Amino acid sequence: MTTESHPQAFQAEVRQLLDIVVHSLYTDREIFIRELVSNASDSMEKLQHVQATEKDIFDPKAELKVDITTDEDAGTLTIQDYGIGMTHEELVENLGTIAHSGTKAFLEAAKDQGNDASALIGRFGVGFYSVFMAAESVEVFTHSWRQGEQNLVWKSDGVTGYSIEEVDEQNRGCKLVIKLKEEHKEFAKEERVKGILKRYSNFVQFPILVNGTRVNEVEALWLKNKSEITDEQYNEFYKFAANAFDEPRYRMHFSADAPLALNALVFAPDDNMERMGFGQTEPGVALYCRRVLIDEKPEGLLPDWLRFLRGVIDSADLPLNISRESMQDSALVKKIGDVVTKRFLKHLDKESTKDAAKYKEFYERFSRFIKEGLVTDYTHKDALAKLLRAESSMHDAGELTSLADYVTRMKDGQEEIYYQNGTSRDVIEAGPYVEGFKARGVEVLYFYEPIDEYVLNQLTEFDGKKLVSVARADAKVDDIDPTTADEREALSDEDLKSLSEWLKETLGDKVTEVRGGKRLVNSPAAAMSPQDEISPQMRQMFKAMGQDAPEGGKVELELNPRHDLVKKLNAARDAKPELAKLLGEQLLDQSLLSAGLLEDQRALVERGLKIMEAALD
């Protein structure tokens, strides 16, 4: 084998690549250190494989580590590894031509793009050559793991070509001596280099030392076997990764080989910082490729509503050099995010049945995110719906139930899932809507947040069963018989019909319809949302958000034909027409009031006084 001391020209493609690297890649210049440390680590990993089969290895006792030294005065940065090193032939092949597919693909794409290569480069690896973003010249001293090979140095200024010479004895592996350009001397500063390594290379499996001090202390826990990790280790890792002081509420650790090579370790924190008033939480699951950081806060990785999660996703399938900008529209990144999201939702569902009390605590803090997911993320709708919880007419206050459990308790003949949205349990139970369901032994779920109405409207159904508000006129509960018979005599159909017509006339277009119904027990009347109309609660929500609500929002008035007040009102139509009119209007306003829908209460109060006066006459 010959050893040239005269310069060799770079392959044309390498020159082209170097030109782009030096002239178009300005952002994230610091990543060249990440690239070189990754190469060092890869090379030592390869050595471990070689050690498994080969006995005769050069410099067999050399410890596997990355030694980095900085020299500010000389403006140099030196990176030494003890990996497989390179022979003369390998130096030519690896550092003088472009053999690896990623860079080739880049150059081909760059050709198609004409001059605008900078937009593309983030998607492909430039690996070793990225050093020339900061270097004036580079020397690679090396000895291969093979016995009997030469001690060599490869030198280049990264412009036209390189030379390879034989040198004095070297350690096994590669030592890169990087002479920095004047304007990039910052990379010869110890603190700057340590900062870069902490950011990108903290989890590299081999020790990294800067001027003799180790900088990477934390193990890449996500790549270890679950059975080898203690709870304390997990919690410590969470605190480190999330920069947190609390103990995580949930954690999920999983690995997959197909369809994607994936390792994920994610945590739900103790509390929801948004609920505590800290403003919008930033996404906190970092993306790694084989222990090396790609992006700390990747935006397109997980859906926005999972922004409370903390931890790490690592995929060996990702190209290391992918840039932040191109990440967001990478199909691979989306796929990774989707796999993790699905897994996490499944994990939560499992945990919720395993320990309901623990899940309740989580839900009380994080339900906002689940609801946000339900209204923004159609893909995961079904899995999210399983995680919803609510109080119920069948359970004590404070107890939560799931939609799935509700379905198991549905009565024979019941086709729909019933719910009511109100400010509190007391308000809901004091209102007229639930009583008819209770009398039939039909369960009603109670939701208390304004957003719930919207969430349930979006969800429309669960397990093939429609979600219906008990305030809807079309709720199909009338077909189910009450469990106890109501002995009170009802108004005749004829009287009920004429009373209803009279009331409709009296109330005018404040109501769409007045009619009798079977649903009420203790209340004389109730304001119902007509079929196919946006509910009054929804209108209120639009208003609260400062938006114009769609047309509609009128109610249907349902009368209880067994209630004394209704019977007496019917009689009063002829006997005391003036008072009957007042009572009819009052009945509507009170129904609106108990539905939380009366906007202006002045008329109600004034009318109340007149009715009181009449009562004393």
Ligand SMILES: Nc1ncnc2c1ncn2[C@@H]1O[C@H](COP(=O)(O)OP(=O)(O)OP(=O)(O)O)[C@@H](O)[C@H]1O
């Ligand atoms: N420290 C090293 N020790 C041994 N071989 C190395 C070292 N650094 C680079 N090489 C060799 O040079 C080749 C080219 O390196 P380069 O960083 O350009 O690309 P890569 O590591 O193959 O891919 P990428 O960096 O795009 O993921 C490597 O595949 C490897 O064979």
